[in-house]
Amino acid sequence: MSPIWNNCLxxxxxxxxxxxxxxxxxxxxxxxxxxxxRLLAPNRFVLDWVKQHHxxxxxxxxxxxxxxxxxxxxxxxxxxxxxxKSFSKPAAPVVxxxxxxxxxxxxxxxxxxxxxxxxxxLAKAASIQVSENMGxxxxxxxxxxxxxxGKTHMMHAIGNAILExxxxxxxIYLHSEKFVQDMxxxxxxxxxxxxxxxxxxxxxxxxxxxxxxxGKERSQEExxxxxxxxxxxxxxxxxxxxxxxxxxxxxxxxxKSRFGWGLPVAVEPPDFETxxxxxxxxxxxxxxxxPQEVAFFIAKRIPSNVxxxxxxxxxxxxxxQFTGKPITTEFTKEALHDLISLQDKLINxxxxxxxxxxxxxxxxxxxxxxxxxxxxxxxxxxAMTLARELTSHSYPEIGDAFGGRDHTTVINAVKRVNELKxxxxxxxxxxxxxxxxxxx
Amino acid sequence: xxxxxxxxxxxxxxxxxxxxxxxxxxxxxxHLQEAIIHRTEQLIxxxxxxxxGKTHLLRASCxxxxxxxxxxxxxxxxxxxxxxxxxxxxLDAIESVCIDNIDAIAGIDEWEHAFFNFFNRHRxxxxxxxxxxxxxxxxxxxxxxDLKTRLNWGLTLKxxxxxxxxSLGALTFKADSLGFEISPQxxxxxxxxxxRDLPSLWALLDRLDVxxxxxxRKLTLPFLKQLLKTPSDV
Numbered sequence: 001m002s003p004i005w006n007n008c009l010x011x012x013x014x015x016x017x018x019x020x021x022x023x024x025x026x027x028x029x030x031x032x033x034x035x036x037x038r039l040l041a042p043n044r045f046v047l048d049w050v051k052q053h054h055x056x057x058x059x060x061x062x063x064x065x066x067x068x069x070x071x072x073x074x075x076x077x078x079x080x081x082x083x084x085k086s087f088s089k090p091a092a093p094v095v096x097x098x099x100x101x102x103x104x105x106x107x108x109x110x111x112x113x114x115x116x117x118x119x120x121x122l123a124k125a126a127s128i129q130v131s132e133n134m135g136x137x138x139x140x141x142x143x144x145x146x147x148x149x150g151k152t153h154m155m156h157a158i159g160n161a162i163l164e165x166x167x168x169x170x171x172i173y174l175h176s177e178k179f180v181q182d183m184x185x186x187x188x189x190x191x192x193x194x195x196x197x198x199x200x201x202x203x204x205x206x207x208x209x210x211x212x213x214x215g216k217e218r219s220q221e222e223x224x225x226x227x228x229x230x231x232x233x234x235x236x237x238x239x240x241x242x243x244x245x246x247x248x249x250x251x252x253x254x255x256k257s258r259f260g261w262g263l264p265v266a267v268e269p270p271d272f273e274t275x276x277x278x279x280x281x282x283x284x285x286x287x288x289x290x291p292q293e294v295a296f297f298i299a300k301r302i303p304s305n306v307x308x309x310x311x312x313x314x315x316x317x318x319x320x321q322f323t324g325k326p327i328t329t330e331f332t333k334e335a336l337h338d339l340i341s342l343q344d345k346l347i348n349x350x351x352x353x354x355x356x357x358x359x360x361x362x363x364x365x366x367x368x369x370x371x372x373x374x375x376x377x378x379x380x381x382x383a384m385t386l387a388r389e390l391t392s393h394s395y396p397e398i399g400d401a402f403g404g405r406d407h408t409t410v411i412n413a414v415k416r417v418n419e420l421k422x423x424x425x426x427x428x429x430x431x432x433x434x435x436x437x438x439x440x
Numbered sequence: 441x442x443x444x445x446x447x448x449x450x451x452x453x454x455x456x457x458x459x460x461x462x463x464x465x466x467x468x469x470x471h472l473q474e475a476i477i478h479r480t481e482q483l484i485x486x487x488x489x490x491x492x493g494k495t496h497l498l499r500a501s502c503x504x505x506x507x508x509x510x511x512x513x514x515x516x517x518x519x520x521x522x523x524x525x526x527x528x529x530x531l532d533a534i535e536s537v538c539i540d541n542i543d544a545i546a547g548i549d550e551w552e553h554a555f556f557n558f559f560n561r562h563r564x565x566x567x568x569x570x571x572x573x574x575x576x577x578x579x580x581x582x583x584x585x586d587l588k589t590r591l592n593w594g595l596t597l598k599x600x601x602x603x604x605x606x607s608l609g610a611l612t613f614k615a616d617s618l619g620f621e622i623s624p625q626x627x628x629x630x631x632x633x634x635x636r637d638l639p640s641l642w643a644l645l646d647r648l649d650v651x652x653x654x655x656x657r658k659l660t661l662p663f664l665k666q667l668l669k670t671p672s673d674v
Contacts, residue, residue, distance in 0.1 A: 018455055019516060022499045026506055027513040027534070042513060043529040078511070078533055104564065148589035177557050209586065212553075242585065307593040314481070314595045322467045338598045342578055 005030035040077035109156035117274025123265040131161035138263035140237035145267035148305030151240040173206040204236040214250035275299035356383040368403035381413035455499040463606030483594025491637030494572040498538040505536040519544035525554035543573040
């Protein structure tokens, strides 16, 4: 730290508003030389702002503290190593950590610590196949499903497993928007050929969230060619998407069709048992002994996605560490009190009925009516099952909310829907879609 | 004799953890400090009603990061005048980034995408992010589902509102930092006659400080009542 700049900061702290000081002045990094002090701004926006609003003041204090010996130079930069800004420097992570590999793969995501359940076992099996038979098993492998269900984890696990088997393999993981950004930069810098060579030369290309290609025609075209080249060479392509590609608006038909060439596998929201297993595993990873009944409690109350589960677990662990209390169900109820009451406000029987009625295009009143047509009874049974899974209401309370039905009707509805989820793909999909809608 | 005019300079107090009155929010202060010093939680989402000191805590976190010789950056977003998204460019390597009022970007497509991309890059670099909003992630009207689930990923902490005892403690704490004493009697009087959120209380004390300095009188109940007769003074 430059001693002169330190003095300047101490002075400026009292002369500039706290808001301006913390946003514009403190982030500047000083590099002092014999006759100059260079202040590095993290980006153009900050640089322009500081130049426009604070340059004179900065010059003044630097002049005072250096007795006129230092001049001020403002520029964009950082004293740390620069982030990998483009495809031409993919091998330089910003901060070398034991978690990240140079190819953007996160070492922490492996198959070993991926919790398998009914909702994701097919995707996991296919991913293992791909990592063991790169370019031969399923190409491309497309993993699709809602946000926060472990698609990215699976993708990193594939990359890590490939490298485990063949350390010299050129595996690249990136988010689709990074591909777009790199391409824009390449076009600006007249280096599109280098860009093409780079991405078309990898052994395995793992691209996350391809739905973000929607509406970006030039990027889609480039990706189309990259994709074809890799497949022709029998190099592996793995993609993730938040929905089945055919449903993406703004994605070219030829891409939609090609993405379906290999194996598209879905990941669904985790079921109760998988949610509990995920919690136990995550707790174990951070050396916390999570009682099983606590895992069951959280899994029951947080029915949505893995990120929400992780967030809840973090809250419980952080609270236990702060208070020094053991993690029990009572303690967890208290620690998650806010979260659970919010969840309850968001997911209640009224909301479930409204969502189910909209989904099946029937009237809300039909769900409480005596109507026994299957177009109404099935949605009613599904709504009752969702109410049982997502709320803490008892069977009689749920029965009451559906036109004063007996609690045995609700028990039978839940049993029937759970059977149908196993045997009827349509019911299983409808249920998963509704669960996803209600949990976000 | 003419009233003495107090010297009108504004001492621009830096907002640090030392001058934050935690009340029932000690746990939050502890987690923020721990996250900065020991680089523990990668994402902290702080939420609570306006006036509980979220901005103060974010500034304090940046100050602490600076003291720990870490790079830090703070943006306070104003929903009425959001800056250009390029303010997020190249912040990936900044060790602690604090964004105040993140709810301001909800529903604004360009900002949601830019922040989503920044979030991923910054997280991939193992850097730390502290966000604040007036409601929890699940209530934000964020349209990008991937962003919404990411906001829920970290440690979400709710700032608790001040109880009457906390408010009294806060008044004494602030008065002490301004260099004068405030009796519990005066404190209770202020709490029953004025707005009790922290910014209003702080502003009130600043004004009372000036008034008592001008009158060269201690801040007693009779003096306060006398001031109240001329409300423009306070």
